[in-house]
Each structure stands twice: as C-alpha cells, then as structure tokens.
C-alpha cells in the first residue's frame with residue numbers, strides 16, 4: 539500500500555524539476571514546430587517569432603483532436619483478437635487489456651484511405667500543426683487535472699509508488715493513480731500506444747502528401763523517414779502486449795508527463811524530421827539511401843531481437859528459442875539472462891532504438907542540427923530511463939542484480955557506456 543504523502547524517493551528533480559518540466563516540455567515542442575518551418579531552422583537560439591493566440595487557438599483544431607481521440611477510443615473498444623493479463627498488482631489481482639492495436643492501425647489506414655479518395659484534404663494538415671499541437675496540449679492539461687482529481691477518490695491500493703509525495707505540482711506531473719480506468723477502459727494503456735503513435739504516422743503521411751503537391755512527388759528522404767517510422771509504429775502495435783511489462787504501465791502513475799508525452803509530444807515532435815524535410819528539401823542519392831536503410835535495418839534487428847528474446851524468456855523460459863541461454867537466479871524466483879543479447883549490454887534494446895534514431899535523422903542531411911533533436915532527446919531519455927530501471931531492478935533483485943552488473947558491465951553501448 540502507498541500511503542498518501544509517503545516519502546518515496548523523488549525523481550525528475552522533485553517539485554521544482556516537475557514545475558520546470560511542466561513549462562519546458564510544451565515550450566520545447568512549440569519551439570521545434572516553429573523552427574522546423576523557418577528558413578534558418580536553427581535548433582539553438584530564439585524561435586523565429588512568437589505566435590499570437592489566434593495562430594495557436596482554433597476550435598476546428600480542438601474538434602479534430604477530439605474526433606481523433608473518439609475514433610481511436612472506438613477502435614480500442616472493438617472486439618480484440620486476444621485479451622492479455624497484466625502484471626500482478628499490489629492487491630494480487632490482474633487487469634485485462636485488449637490486444638487490438640495493430641487492428642486499430644489497419645482500420646485507421648483504411649478509413650483515412652477512403653477519406654482521401656472521397657476528397658479529405660489530408661495535405662492541409664501540416665498547415666494546422668500549430669493549432670493542433672496547442673489543442674493537444676490543452677487536452678493533456680485538462681485530462682491530467684481530471685486524472686489528478688480522480689485519484690483523490692481512488693483507494694490507496696490503486697496509487698502508483700511514485701507520484702504520491704503530497705506535493706500537488708509533483709504529483710500532477712508524475713501521476714497519482716497507476717491504472718486509471720472507467721469500467722474496462724484503461725486510459726494509460728490506451729494513450730501509450732494509440733492516438734499519439736498512430737497520429738505520428740498520419741502527420742508524417744500528410745507531410746509526404748503535401749510535399750508531393752508542392753514538388754510533384756515525395757522526395758526519397760521523405761519516403762525513408764515515413765517508411766522507417768511506420769515500421770517502428772507498426773512494430774510497437776504488433777507487439778502491443780510487450781508494453782504491459784514496461785515501467786510506464788507497471789510503475790509510473792498516469793499524470794501530465796505521460797498524458798502530454800503520449801498525446802502531444804510523440805505526434806508533434808517525433809514527426810520533426812518529416813516536418814523539416816517539407817520546408818528544407820534534401821537531395822539524397824541511392825547509394826547513401828542504401829547505407830541509411832542498412833543502418834536502420836541493423837538497429838531494428840538489435841531492437842527487435844533483444845525485445846523478443848526477453849519477452850519470450852519472461853513468458854516461457856523453457857521455450858526452445860531461449861532455453862539454451864545462460865541465466866542467473868534471483869531471490870524472487872525470476873532469472874536474469876546473462877548471454878545472448880542481454881549478455882552483450884544491460885539494455886541492448888535501447889542500443890537498437892538509438893541506432894534507428896540515427897537512421898531517421900540521416901536522410902535530412904548534415905547541414906542542420908534540428909533533425910538530430912530526436913536522437914539527442916532520445917539519448918537523454920534512455921540514459922535517464924536506464925538509471926531508473928537500474929534502481930528498480932536493484933530493489934527487486936538485490937545481490938543478483940550486482941552479480942549481473944559485474945558479468946555485463948556496460949549499460950547501453952559496448953565498451954563505451
């Protein structure tokens with residue numbers, strides 16, 4: 539049980555850090571959106587101009603965002619090919635989750651395809667990115683406030699280990715309730731994978747279509763960015779069940795950080811490379827494009843190999859694909875892999891993810907730092923995430939975790955970090 543106001547270790551710099559991030563994250567997102575469309579596209583330095591409220595606020599953009607959320611919520615509620623059980627909760631119960639994310643992606647693609655055939659002006663979307671991002675931020679703020687209020691009446695057993703410090707700003711940012719739900723509709727699980735991730739590839743597609751209208755056809759660089767990121771999103775939704783074991787679902791509450799991250803940050807900043815390419819076309823020859831494809835393929839191979847190996851092992855350690863791997867025992871009864879991908883570094887999946895992040899930026903050339911923002915941000919996010927996960931594993935596995943760290947000394951990059 540997490541008593542309200544308990545002194546769990548504060549993360550993200552405590553209340554001051556949380557307050558700063560509350561302002562800094564939306565400000566960074568708007569900075570990126572403004573800079574991407576400006577001529578110099580300078581990541582560092584002031585934005586080209588400060589937008590007036592009329593440029594940010596549009597009731598149509600708000601309506602579009604709400605319609606999008608409504609559509610994704612409807613697809614979430616459709617019959618699923620499988621219903622998975624989550625990890626055991628503090629009260630020993632397990633929650634059920636529909637596994638139909640990939641189905642939602644395919645149905646969305648069909649609906650958008652039909653819409654475009656019927657004259658839906660998808661290529662007008664890039665012009666609306668600022669008001670859409672503003673509406674998504676507004677929705678994230680209001681939604682987080684409602685989640686905070688909902689947690690006030692939630693039983694103590696439903697609260698997350700962090701996010702219940704008693705400081706309202708910190709708790710609003712981190713999130714108080716672990717799995718806020720209405721009936722079987724799980725808000726955190728829904729937001730983590732659907733509206734933001736699918737919205738991200740839809741924005742990419744709209745940017746590709748607008749480029750085709752402007753220049754006659756989409757550039758090779760735009761095709762690569764769209765293809766790589768669609769593969770990433772498709773993969774996440776295909777392996778949707780794996781998200782049930784991430785720290786976001788098991789450990790973190792649902793507050794502003796995840797609500798804003800899922801609903802605004804992912805679609806509007808993860809599409810930065812495609813935004814950049816629309817306003818700053820980058821010629822790309824076939825030889826260089828092939829090298830970039832190879833880099834993405836290597837990253838994906840490591841990312842998928844590592845994630846699948848761990849997921850298979852956690853589901854069934856005697857599965858023939860993982861039964862021969864070396865492991866060490868822990869006092870909890872769970873074992874840790876010390877050979878295969880997880881014997882190379884302690885987070886091989888992060889390494890693969892970072893290599894892919896590099897491949898997503900390279901099509902934009904090397905004349906600007908802006909398209910490399912994702913790589914820089916993501917490195918910081920994963921280094922911080924790795925440290926948080928390490929703390930949790932140390933708490934869970936104690937001496938066995940120390941033994942694993944001695945056996946596999948590098949965290950993410952072999953011989954470097």
Ligand SMILES: NC(=O)C1=CN([C@@H]2O[C@H](COP(=O)(O)OP(=O)(O)OC[C@H]3O[C@@H](n4cnc5c(N)ncnc54)[C@H](OP(=O)(O)O)[C@@H]3O)[C@@H](O)[C@H]2O)C=CC1
Nearest residue numbers: 784785845848852873874875876880887888891923927931
């Ligand atoms: N694009 C993006 O913005 C983001 C992408 N990601 C990606 O999402 C994926 C999931 O990442 P994330 O949730 O951070 O964590 P991981 O998938 O890396 O899971 C960490 C957990 O794995 C288990 N584990 C660690 N070491 C071993 C081992 N040697 N043997 C067996 N189990 C082990 C532990 O849990 P236990 O022992 O309890 O099973 C640990 O807590 C990653 O590929 C990451 O790159 C993540 C964040 C953001």
Ligand SMILES: CC(C)CCC[C@@H](C)[C@H]1CC=C2C3=C(CC[C@@]21C)[C@@]1(C)CC[C@H](O)C[C@@H]1CC3
Nearest residue numbers: 563730731774781784786795798799800803804
């Ligand atoms: C706004 C802040 C800077 C932090 C926001 C963090 C979120 C954007 C990320 C936290 C964990 C995430 C995961 C994914 C997307 C980004 C967020 C939501 C994936 C769904 C991406 C695809 C992978 O295959 C699985 C990831 C799980 C964690």
